[in-house]
Amino acid sequence: MPNRPNPFAKTRRDHADETAEDYVEAIADIEMASGSCRVKDLSERMQVSHVTVTRILSRLSDAGLVAREPYGPVGLTPRGLEMAAASRTRHETVVAFLERIGVSNATAEHDAEGMEHHASKETLEAMRRYLRHDGSAMTEEDAGNRQ
Amino acid sequence: MPNRPNPFAKTRRDHADETAEDYVEAIADIEMASGSCRVKDLSERMQVSHVTVTRILSRLSDAGLVAREPYGPVGLTPRGLEMAAASRTRHETVVAFLERIGVSNATAEHDAEGMEHHASKETLEAMRRYLRHDGSAMTEEDAGNRQ
DNA sequence: ATAAATTTGTAGCAATGGCTACACTCTGTA
DNA sequence: TACAGAGTGTAGCCATTGCTACAAATTTAT
Ligand SMILES: [Mn+2]
Ligand SMILES: [Mn+2]
Ligand SMILES: [Mn+2]
Ligand SMILES: [Mn+2]
Numbered sequence: 001m002p003n004r005p006n007p008f009a010k011t012r013r014d015h016a017d018e019t020a021e022d023y024v025e026a027i028a029d030i031e032m033a034s035g036s037c038r039v040k041d042l043s044e045r046m047q048v049s050h051v052t053v054t055r056i057l058s059r060l061s062d063a064g065l066v067a068r069e070p071y072g073p074v075g076l077t078p079r080g081l082e083m084a085a086a087s088r089t090r091h092e093t094v095v096a097f098l099e100r101i102g103v104s105n106a107t108a109e110h111d112a113e114g115m116e117h118h119a120s121k122e123t124l125e126a127m128r129r130y131l132r133h134d135g136s137a138m139t140e141e142d143a144g145n146r147q
Numbered sequence: 148m149p150n151r152p153n154p155f156a157k158t159r160r161d162h163a164d165e166t167a168e169d170y171v172e173a174i175a176d177i178e179m180a181s182g183s184c185r186v187k188d189l190s191e192r193m194q195v196s197h198v199t200v201t202r203i204l205s206r207l208s209d210a211g212l213v214a215r216e217p218y219g220p221v222g223l224t225p226r227g228l229e230m231a232a233a234s235r236t237r238h239e240t241v242v243a244f245l246e247r248i249g250v251s252n253a254t255a256e257h258d259a260e261g262m263e264h265h266a267s268k269e270t271l272e273a274m275r276r277y278l279r280h281d282g283s284a285m286t287e288e289d290a291g292n293r294q
Numbered sequence: 295a296t297a298a299a300t301t302t303g304t305a306g307c308a309a310t311g312g313c314t315a316c317a318c319t320c321t322g323t324a
Numbered sequence: 325t326a327c328a329g330a331g332t333g334t335a336g337c338c339a340t341t342g343c344t345a346c347a348a349a350t351t352t353a354t
Contacts, residue, residue, distance in 0.1 A: 005253075007260035008169065009194045012312090014261050015162075019341085022155065039302060047156045050302065052342060059340085071302060071349060102273040106152075113154035114161050114265030123258050126249040159342090166311080187331060197332065199312060206310085218319060218332060301350070307343080318333070324326085 011118065018117045019056060021087045022046070024065055027074055028084035036073040090124060091116050097127040158265065165264045166203060168234045169193070171212055174221055175231035183220040237271060238263050244274040 026045050030037040039057070043050040057074060060066040065083060067075035076084060094116045098108035119127070173192050177184040186204070190197040204221060207213040212230060214222035223231060241263045245255035266274070 006194045007257045008192070010257045011261040016340095040300085045155070047153045048341080049343065051304085051344085054303065056341080098270060098273070101277050103270050107267055107269045110154045110157045111265050111267050111270045114158035115262045118258050118261030118265075120254055120258050122254045123245060123250050126245070130248050163310095185331075186333095195311080196313065198314085198334085201333065202311075295354100297352100297354075299350100299352070301348100303346105303348070305344105305346085307345105309342080310340085312339080313337075314335105315337105316333100316335085318331100320331075321327105321329090323328090 014117050020060055020063065020065060021083060021117060022113075023056060023060060024076060024080045024084040025087040025091065027066070027076055028081070028088065031076075037075075038073055042074065087116075090119065093124055093127055093131075094119060096131055100131060161264050167207055167210065167212060168230065168264060169260075170203060170207060171223060171227045171231040172234040172238065174213070174223055175228070175235065178223075184222075185220055189221065234263075237266065240271055240274055240278075241266060243278055247278055 023042070023046075026042060027037045030041045030045065034041070039050050039053050042053045042057075046053065057066055057068055060080070061068045064077055065080035067077055067080075091112060094112040095105075095108045098112060099105060103111070170189070170193075173189060174184045177188045177192065181188070186197050186200050189200045189204075193200065204213055204215055207227070208215040211224055212227035214224055214227075238259060241259040242252075242255045245259060246252060250258070
């Protein structure tokens, strides 16, 4: 049932994972930067109220991604850490790719934040291939045109 | 205050327009292909129940994008037509670009359905530039876009 | 230690987009 | 004309993600 051959259904499924991916990635980021992640940090990062953050964290906790205790810091479970690492890698790939084709860093960061959740494994591989080969892997002449 | 410098806020705004864009594009598509668009056509295309389609159409009608009468066909207003044309162009750009970097047609269609709504004008221009230059002409102008 | 400020939790509301069940309208065919 | 089947509308449910307002806890400053 997961592989429906309909683009719209696939997009809806991607959106279902979007919040989880962004939150675990943000938590890992903040932990790395400041030592610990608080609800407040997330509400500032995501630009939403602390109420929204709390409810989402509770859902992610039920899902086994986030470790949570009242008034305490926000942590990641092993599964949360995994997802954060994968999300970060994917995020960086999309940003680097957009910059490579001439998009400014600011725009790349903004667009990637949404696009990343819809880039399949195949598309990510194409992006990485392009980054490695500097876009020349498509045709032979391109390879010659580059140093 | 539409231009908040926060990627997550921007992504949320993009998502707010996503349904409208996909629906008007689908309506134009179906009208073009079969002469007229019915609720049923949309529910099949989007893979959702007719109830969901009806409610969304009613919202789009209030928004002045869709022309609607009970038990009648689904039409587009002038504004709806505009949005459909723009969405179609953007959709085709993203699909063509993904295919150009080596993504299969099926995957390109699937990924583009979600990615398209997050591709800013700047990113779309970069994609079109790349398509025009066939990915090779990165020798002069694009050299400036890298450092 | 007390008071103030900050942070977090909870109650309750709205909008959006899924759904099933059931009622109604429309249409094509008997 | 009648009626069966297809299409559409409506009621009402759930989940998610926004919000404000208020309460409780925690931390910081006096
Ligand atoms: Mn994101
Ligand atoms: Mn999206
Ligand atoms: Mn789409
Ligand atoms: Mn589209």
